Amino acid sequence: MKPNLHPMYHTITAHCQCGNSFETRTTAATLSVEVCAQCHPYFTGKQRLMDTAGRVDRFRRKYATGASEPVAKT
Secondary structure (H helix, E strand, O other): OOOOOOOOOEEEEEEEOOOOEEEEEEOOOOOEEOOOOOOOHHHHOOOOOOOHHHHHHHHHHHOOOOOOOOOOOO
């Protein structure tokens, strides 16, 4: 096998934008992430629920043609 074929992995401290830091192994010298498990909405339980009913009503009002009944296909 050729020498120095595989990259060298080393332990670094990755930093999140929320201020959290954690250790991981990588080939990079530094690592900065935007979202981690401490600030991601899925893991923190602070998910924003989408108002799908409001969106559907807004779509129907925007593209209303004036016809109250659907057109039958022939």
